[in-house]
Each structure stands twice: as structure tokens, then as C-alpha cells.
Amino acid sequence: MLKQSPTKKEIDHLLTRGVSLVEKEADLRRLLVEGNKGEPLRVKLGVDPTHYDLTIGHAVLFRKLRQFQRMGHKTVVVIGDWTARLGDPSGRMEARKVLTAEQVKSNAATYLDQFFRIVDKDQTEVRYQTEWFDTFNLGDAIKLLGFKTVAQMLERDDFSKRYKSGIEISLSEFMYPLLQGYDSVALRSDVEIGGTDQTFNLLVGRDLQPIFGQTAQQILTMNLIVGLDGVKKMGKSLDNYIAMGAPAKDMFGKLMSLPDQTMRSYFEALTEIDTEELDEFDRKMTEGSLNPRDVKLRMAREIVTEFHNLAAAEEGQEAFIRQFSERKLPTDIPDFQLGSAKNVVDLIVEAGLAASNNKARELIKQGGVALFPEGASGNSERITDPNYTVDVIDGAILKVGKRNYLRIKA
């Protein structure tokens, strides 16, 4: 059901919060109110079923879909099972290897499982590319290629960059945006959302639909949040991500380690705090009456609440303050069974806290290893000798590096 006349504020929120680009904003505003001839809008999101561990970066899009749903619009999620079977033609990208039908199926299931933690299932239509591409033939494919020119393809940022700097571009890569664009035709989508990196692909859908006698979809691209380094896009390949399913404490800690200047975009992308209040935070931090740390604590709390719940967020905050502000040991230290006295280096490697003996020795030499013989309540002694033998002291705690601990069990 289409929600009766959303307010201007709601629409503004939908179209600006975390949003990079809205194509034909006036048209979209009208559609949001009227629907497509009174029907809920079909809001499309394309999914590459190669990922299974979703990050909170993906959630940014999911949350936007939910905002659409709250106005009564429909989510159409397309599982790119057909293109996933193609893999990456250049074989460069690890993430794009050829997948079997089985893998695709299980990846998609995992994806949707996480997806529906945010997006309402009842207002969602799940579709698979193979539904229409399995019957596609060579003629159809070439016809599709004919709708675009090489110059047009090179408008895409990453194509043009690669072309200019002499990095290979496989011809089949030109096919991907077209296939993705055709998905919009097959699904009669009214709106498509994606990250800013998808702008070109979304526009292709917009170009193709009129050719097939449909109204061109509106497109809305979202700013991608940066990863833990504060600079690069959050992603698995860069290992700078926070998993959607990360435990609350973990998520809290990672959020707190974000550089200050990323806070605003995280607030906008992942919380519902009013823009006015965010402006207020910025103003007070600039004039120095508000400690950025406290703002960040608020941010972490809000976001963890989104993915878990308030209680978990508060617990996360307590654990964080305890471990990092007060520099006490964390409460949840994993146990390590120690049968008999053992050399520290061996112990660290066995526990998986260093990749090799050399690395473990390195940590020791650099003063990164400490032992708390009496457990959390006692004092610590720094271990500086790689030949040190760790005795079997039940309850003793070993600290390795900044944040790895283990509790010795007899």
C-alpha cells in the first residue's frame, strides 16, 4: 500500500540523507507521492552474489531501501546469478571468480538472510537474472551491445582511467553494465539505487528502458562510507570493513577507531539522528565545547543499536571504556589450554596471534608482549626475552600486541 502523502521532510530525508546523486529529482519527488499510476514504485537493487560477508557499507543501501518501503514502495532485489557464473574475464579480481550454481545459491541465501534483517521481506520481490538471461541468445546480446558506443563506455570513470593508464579492459567487461541495465528492463524498475561507483551502470539501465518502450528509471546513488582507514571505500578486499554481523563489542571498538572526520558521513549513512543535531555537533566541536570522543561514542552507540540493540551497544561502550580509556583488561578473554610450560614464541604462534616465529619474536623484542601472572587483578610484567618460558599458571593472562589476549588454562 502506498503511504498517504509523505511529508516534505520525509521526502527530503529520503532524497538527501547520504545521497550523492538523484537523477531528475523533481520527477522522483512526484513519483514518490503518486506512485507509478498509483502503484508502489519498484525500487531495484542489484546484488552480486559473490559476497557473503556483508559490511555495514552494504547496510547503507539497505537502510535506504527501508526508507522507501516506509513510504509504501516496493523493493526489487536482483541476484546477479547469471553474471556471477561468468566470473571476471581478466581474472584479476579475486572477488569475481567463476562460481558454480551451488555457490551462487548459497551465497545468495546468506546475502538475503542479512538483507532481511534490515529490509522488510513482505515488501520485497527477489528475482534472479537467470530468469531472463537463460533464454537470451547471441543475437539479443549483440543487439544490446549495439545500443552503446565505445566512446560512451569510456565515459565510465574506471574504464577511462584504465584506458588512459594502459591497463587492460576486457571486451566482455563492456557487457556487464549492459546486462545490469537490461535487468532494469526485465524488472520494469521505477527507481534503482546503488553506490556512487554504480552511477554509470544505473544510467545504462535508464538509457535502455526507453528503447524497450518503458519509462526510464529514476536513479539514486549513495555515498559509500569509507573504511576503517578513513580514506578508502569500505570493502572486503581492503580488509578495512566492519561486518554487519560483527559482535557488538567488536563493532563498537572499530567504530571508535574511525578517524574523526568520517563521523559525519557515518551518522548520515547509518543513523536517524536529525541533520540539525549533527550540525550542532559539528559546530560545538569546532568551537571546542564538545569533545569529539564523546560524539564518536554517541555515533558508535547509535550504530551498534541499529545492528544489535541498545543493551548490546551500552555493553559495548562499557567494554570499550574499560579496555581503552581506563586501559584495563577486557572481560572476555579467550582461554588457551596449556598442558605444560611452553616457550612464549611457540605459545604465541600456536594461539594464532603471530604468523611465524619471526613475527612473534619481533613482537617480543618490541615490547608488545606482557604477562599478568595473577590475572586481571594483578600487575603485568613485560616479556622481552624470546626464550622466556610461560609456566602453567591457571588464570594468568598474556597480552600480545595492542588488543590480543589469552587466558591460560591448566
Place this chain on the structure above:
RNA sequence: GGGCAGUUACCAAAGUGGACAAAUGGGACUGACUGUAAAUCAGUUGCGAAAGCUUCGAAGGUUCGAAUCCUCCACUGCCCA
């Protein structure tokens, strides 16, 4: 089809017969500082306790000795057809 250039550690990029486990930068890690950060400073960053061993696209070869020279193969880019 022809010509030219290239392939070095996590990434980028020096090295062009010995002093090369390989400069430098980025990243990562550790310590100091701090607000948890950032910035800054110091250190580490193939494996091995060490002797030593394995690494410079792959395989062979020349040489006392090769990332460096030769042969061949693979891959990539550019130019000409």
C-alpha cells in the same frame, strides 16, 4: 601478422653480473604520545634460534657467482598492418 616496451616482496617502484633478502614510498605491525583516534617520533616488516635456506613472471642455460647475460615459454601494454 610485424615492431617496440614491460612482468621485482602486500602495493607502487629502484636495481641491470658479485657488497642484493633486494634502495625508496605507501600499507601493515610494535613502542612512546593521545581522546580510541589523527598528527608526530622511534623501530620492525621472506623462512629459520642460528649456520643457513627459499624469493625478483615460468622453465632451461652461460658463469666460480645471476633479479641482472642467453634461449625458450607465458602474460600485459603501445605502435604499425
